[in-house]
Amino acid sequence: MSPVRASHTSAPAHASGSGRSSGRDIPPATVARLPIYHRVLTSLEESGVLTVSSDELATSCGVSPAKLRKDLSQLGSYGTRGVGYDVRFLAYQISRELGLMQPWGVVVVGAGNLGQALVAYGGFASRGFQVVGLLDSHPDVIGQVLGSREHPIEVGPVSALDALVEDDRAHIGVIATPADAAQDVCDRLVAAGLRSILNFAPAVLNVPEGVEVRKVDLAVELQILAFHEQRRADEQHPALDPTSLGEAIYA
Amino acid sequence: MSPVRASHTSAPAHASGSGRSSGRDIPPATVARLPIYHRVLTSLEESGVLTVSSDELATSCGVSPAKLRKDLSQLGSYGTRGVGYDVRFLAYQISRELGLMQPWGVVVVGAGNLGQALVAYGGFASRGFQVVGLLDSHPDVIGQVLGSREHPIEVGPVSALDALVEDDRAHIGVIATPADAAQDVCDRLVAAGLRSILNFAPAVLNVPEGVEVRKVDLAVELQILAFHEQRRADEQHPALDPTSLGEAIYA
DNA sequence: TAGATTGTTAATCGATTAACAATC
DNA sequence: TAGATTGTTAATCGATTAACAATC
Numbered sequence: 001m002s003p004v005r006a007s008h009t010s011a012p013a014h015a016s017g018s019g020r021s022s023g024r025d026i027p028p029a030t031v032a033r034l035p036i037y038h039r040v041l042t043s044l045e046e047s048g049v050l051t052v053s054s055d056e057l058a059t060s061c062g063v064s065p066a067k068l069r070k071d072l073s074q075l076g077s078y079g080t081r082g083v084g085y086d087v088r089f090l091a092y093q094i095s096r097e098l099g100l101m102q103p104w105g106v107v108v109v110g111a112g113n114l115g116q117a118l119v120a121y122g123g124f125a126s127r128g129f130q131v132v133g134l135l136d137s138h139p140d141v142i143g144q145v146l147g148s149r150e151h152p153i154e155v156g157p158v159s160a161l162d163a164l165v166e167d168d169r170a171h172i173g174v175i176a177t178p179a180d181a182a183q184d185v186c187d188r189l190v191a192a193g194l195r196s197i198l199n200f201a202p203a204v205l206n207v208p209e210g211v212e213v214r215k216v217d218l219a220v221e222l223q224i225l226a227f228h229e230q231r232r233a234d235e236q237h238p239a240l241d242p243t244s245l246g247e248a249i250y251a
Numbered sequence: 252m253s254p255v256r257a258s259h260t261s262a263p264a265h266a267s268g269s270g271r272s273s274g275r276d277i278p279p280a281t282v283a284r285l286p287i288y289h290r291v292l293t294s295l296e297e298s299g300v301l302t303v304s305s306d307e308l309a310t311s312c313g314v315s316p317a318k319l320r321k322d323l324s325q326l327g328s329y330g331t332r333g334v335g336y337d338v339r340f341l342a343y344q345i346s347r348e349l350g351l352m353q354p355w356g357v358v359v360v361g362a363g364n365l366g367q368a369l370v371a372y373g374g375f376a377s378r379g380f381q382v383v384g385l386l387d388s389h390p391d392v393i394g395q396v397l398g399s400r401e402h403p404i405e406v407g408p409v410s411a412l413d414a415l416v417e418d419d420r421a422h423i424g425v426i427a428t429p430a431d432a433a434q435d436v437c438d439r440l441v442a443a444g445l446r447s448i449l450n451f452a453p454a455v456l457n458v459p460e461g462v463e464v465r466k467v468d469l470a471v472e473l474q475i476l477a478f479h480e481q482r483r484a485d486e487q488h489p490a491l492d493p494t495s496l497g498e499a500i501y502a
Numbered sequence: 503t504a505g506a507t508t509g510t511t512a513a514t515c516g517a518t519t520a521a522c523a524a525t526c
Numbered sequence: 527t528a529g530a531t532t533g534t535t536a537a538t539c540g541a542t543t544a545a546c547a548a549t550c
Contacts, residue, residue: 029541035474039453053507062455066543073509081508082550098474099481106473117368118469123453127470129477172476195483196476202290202374204313212479214472218369219378221465222357223286223349225423225447226380228463230350232446280517304531317519324533332532333526 026097030071034094036061037071041091053084100128105169107133107194109185110176111141111155114200118176119147132169135160137181158188165192172196179203186213277348281322285345287312288322292342304335351379356420358384358445360436361427362392362406365451369427370398383420386411388432409439416443423447430454437464 040060044052058068072078072085078093079085095101106129108115118124119131131151135158136142147153164170173189175182175197182201189197190211197213199205202220205213291311295303303311309319323329323336329344330336346352357380359366369375370382382402386409387393398404415421424440426433426448433452440448441462448464450456453471456464 027540031475031478032471034478035468035471036455038474039470040455055507060455062457064543066545067541069507069509070542077509079508080550081548082506084507097478099477099484100474104473104477104480113368113371117364120364121469123469124473127473129470129473171480172473196480198472198476204287204291204311206313212476214476216467216469216472217286218372218374218467219290219380220283220286221449221467222355222375222378222380222423223289223351224282225449225463225465226350226355227282227285227348229355229422229447233350278516306531315519317521318517320531320533321518328533330532331526332524333530335531 026074030074033061033063033067033071034098036063037068038091038094038098038100041087041094044087045091049087051084052087052090054079057085103128103130104171105130105132105164106172106174107131107135107161107164107170107189108174108176109135109158109161109189110178110181110201111136111138111144111146112176112178115174115176116146118174118200119151119153122148122151125151129172133160133164158185161188161192165194170194172198175199175201175205177201277325281325284312284314284318284322285349287314288319289342289345289349289351292338292345295338296342300338302335303338303341305330308336354379354381355422356381356383356415357423357425358382358386358412358415358421358440359425359427360386360409360412360440361429361432361452362387362389362395362397363427363429366425366427367397369425369451370402370404373399373402376402380423384411384415409436412439412443416445421445423449426450426452426456428452 037057040057041052044057044060054065054069054072058065061068063071069079072090075093075097078090106124108118108131111134115134115136119134124131131147131153133156134146134153135156137158141155142157144155145152146155161170170192171194173186173194173196175185175189177185179202182199182203183205186197186199186205186207190207195211197205197207197211199213199215200217202217205215207213288308291308292303295308295311305316305320305323309316312319314322320330323341326344326348329341357375359369359382362385366385366387370385375382382398382404384407385397385404386407388409392406393408395406396403397406412421421443422445424437424443424445424447426436426440428436430453433450433454434456437448437450437456437458441458446462448456448458448462450464450466451468453468456466458464
């Protein structure tokens with residue numbers, strides 16, 4: 001059985017051009033949307049849908065048809081004028097572009113509430129990512145078996161990092177520690193050889209050139225929502241701006 | 252004791268111009284960075300730092316000095332040429348702009364792994380957000396007491412939503428359900444009157460005009476990292492592109 | 503052929519950057 | 527006054543959008 005990467009068996013005959021995805025240098029904004037397209041396409045595929053137009057797919061993905069077509073055109077000409085896109089083929093091309101043809105190993109550092117929830121969540125395994133390590137520095141938690149019933153995992157020491165990377169088991173590092181430990185953990189991840197980091201800690205990370213850091217920050221998201229929430233309140237009571245609020249209330 | 256919003260006691264004498272923040276219509280990209288500036292400023296304030304230059308603050312926030320100054324200038328002229336920014340005053344102005352002068356109530360729907368981790372996390376309360384409800388539709392979990400030791404919370408039925416919004420206790424809705432329940436929960440949140448939603452479910456939400464939805468998606472973040480990870484692998488083995496990989500390996 | 507839909511172009515919009523005049 | 531640093535301007539860059547020629 002040859003690896004999936006090598007076989008283009010799922011590509012229909014109208015596959016255009018090179019196997020190597022054409023465009024090169026895909027805009028970051030496009031890359032950030034590809035996972036959505038991929039998920040919706042996978043879902044359509046499971047529903048037995050064979051073809052979609054850019055209009056239909058765009059609606060399902062919550063983007064404009066123009067944006068969708070522009071994005072997809074970055075990957076190549078995978079649609080058929082007058083017909084639309086072959087669901088299965090397009091899903092395949094996007095998964096190839098995203099690097100989903102192979103499973104990536106994820107090591108989570110920090111086995112607190114968040115780390116535990118992440119490994120128990122199932123969100124990793126379901127999309128082709130495998131949790132290859134759950135590490136913590138606290139002696140009390142090391143050795144505990146956490147994770148889900150299907151994917152139990154024993155908490156290891158942070159010192160296990162190097163071996164995981166060395167053996168090509170870990171490819172992506174996830175920081176799920178408190179903020180004050182984040183930079184130190186980040187430095188260890190980079191020192192171990194990782195170049196892809198997902199940071200859940202509310203901290204700004206310093207990384208050398210070439211390291212890709214994505215950040216997920218609950219407080220930031222809530223504060224952005226608070227901003228809009230306040231805007232709405234302001235609009236409904238335009239007179240009650242902070243300068244005059246005191247007088248307005250206590251007049 | 253008058254409400255904090257009404258008193259500008261913390262503003263130093265050099266406060267320029269109106270109490271109402273000047274610029275209006277702050278660019279979304281700027282709004283998204285304000286929480287970072289605010290957090291770093293708060294941290295500086297706690298360290299007893301009185302003044303920062305845009306260069307120092309920018310470095311701490313991981314942005315360029317030009318971008319920082321541009322962002323801050325959207326709020327007003329809160330700096331002093333030749334000196335820098337008064338840490339306390341700037342933190343105050345940003346918190347006012349972000350709507351952090353008042354506590355916002357957050358209702359979390361979905362008391363599974365993720366929902367539990369969120370309410371136990373402490374990330375809410377620490378930044379002026381209060382979890383006013385943890386709701387679920389599953390009879391087994393309703394009534395359970397979850398959350399942290401400091402902030403225990405009983406799981407309630409989803410039907411409790413309307414009262415929470417009606418009583419002005421809930422302002423932001425968080426969706427922590429599986430993907431297939433997300434749209435339904437979203438519809439209920441909107442119907443109950445919420446206009447600010449944070450979605451952790453891997454689903455595209457349809458919302459009416461005027462509703463602000465922020466999305467946090469673990470799988471999306473990981474797939475973006477996978478894309479970069481694959482790019483790096485491609486660069487190191489340029490010959491082993493998918494088209495020729497089979498032959499290359501099995502030659 | 504007629505109808506449908508893609509892929510691409512050109513225009514617009516917004517965000518970033520660099521440079522510097524204003525000014526503390 | 528001299529040195530430092532902001533706030534703003536203008537240039538650049540990237541992303542979005544609308545429109546349509548290409549083509550199935």
